[in-house]
Amino acid sequence: MQAKLEARNISHSYTSNRNVAEVLRDLNFHADENEFISFVGPSGCGKSTLFNIIAGLLTPTGGEVRIQGETSTGKPHPSLGYVLQKDLLLPWRTIMDNVILGLEVRGVDRKTAVERARPLFEDYNLKGRENDYPSALSGGMRQRAALMRTLVMDPEILLMDEAYKALDYPLKIALESELLETVRRLRKTVIFVTHDIEEAVTLSDRVYVMKARPGQIIKEIKVDLGVESTDVQDRRMAPAFNHYYQLIWKSIAQQSLPAKNRKVA
Incomplete structure (x- = not known):
């Protein structure tokens, strides 16, 4: 089955005063039709840069973005909608x-x-x-x-970059529930960028975990909470919720340890 959106070997660097800063390196990922995927990772892993590349607002220094099989690298695509x-x-x-x-x-x-x-x-x-x-x-x-x-x-694909970050917790929960009900009812594909592991587990079908300096995908996690409800509180109470939370958290935390102390997952 052809992916709704696919990124192939995405890399990006910024050049300033003859210094080159590598932000993203060789990212490969996809989002299928009607799928909710999230990107999580530490500060500085390039999530917002990646969002701008997917949105067509920034041309990567390497790789390409394809939507429904057609290249859309470096240009906004009419099937995309943005929520910031x-x-x-x-x-x-x-x-x-x-x-x-x-x-x-x-x-x-x-x-x-x-x-x-x-x-x-x-x-x-x-x-x-x-x-x-x-x-x-x-x-x-x-x-x-x-x-x-x-x-x-x-839009067929919703791009959401830290959309609920600035809201207080009860309101955030309410809006997340509304979002999940909406995208399921309207059968939208969602690409969600967040620093909030709970949010990613609650909403996503799959989570891509990133590491920083340069940003790379280190793990792809398929989430199945076993709950059909779109109510976020119900989903966070699912027995499997903590398993996925810990899996993502440990993947991120491992990156802050010295290399000799890292465990291989």
């Missing part, structure tokens, strides 16, 4: 106008765009807030609006 840590809502536009911004850029007339967006306000508990400005919304509401702005474009 910062909501980036425009303060001078209403929430409705922020949500339909991408449709307007594509040339969709306002009436059609509003009709497409309106059901999302009901789905994400923002009905009645269409004409409010971002300053009137809480952080969680703003992040919901940012996700709606992406979903209204109907």
Whole structure:
């Protein structure tokens, strides 16, 4: 079966004042249709650089990204949608106008765009807030609006970079549950970048563990919690949850030990 998205031998280096800093080295990975994959690793492992390469915002110094079998290296692909840590809502536009911004850029007339967006306000508990400005919304509401702005474009692949990092724990749990229910219902492929091991285990079908300096994939872990529920609390209570958490944690922690003290997994 052809992967929805595939990266082949991705490497990247930055050059500054004649010094070369190798950020990523020879990464190979894939995401299948309707699959949720996450990347986790220590600070400095190049997760955000990798995200920008997948998104087509940065051209790697080596390797290629392919979407549905076609190369998309160094250029944004129409099947991709982005959700970032910062909501980036425009303060001078209403929430409705922020949500339909991408449709307007594509040339969709306002009436059609509003009709497409309106059901999302009901789905994400923002009905009645269409004409409010971002300053009137809480952080969680703003992040919901940012996700709606992406979903209204109907992307096949969602790229999410530390999307819930800045939120408090109860709100983060609620939004993770909403996300998981949404991507399953709409059958989206998700590539999720996070530093949070609990988040990765809870949401993912597979987790890629990275090491730093330079960033490399050191382990691929298929996650099966044995729980069908999209409720994050249910998933974190699964008997298998701690097994996967420990597996990922030990893989990351091993990288901070001197080479002679590392255990071979």
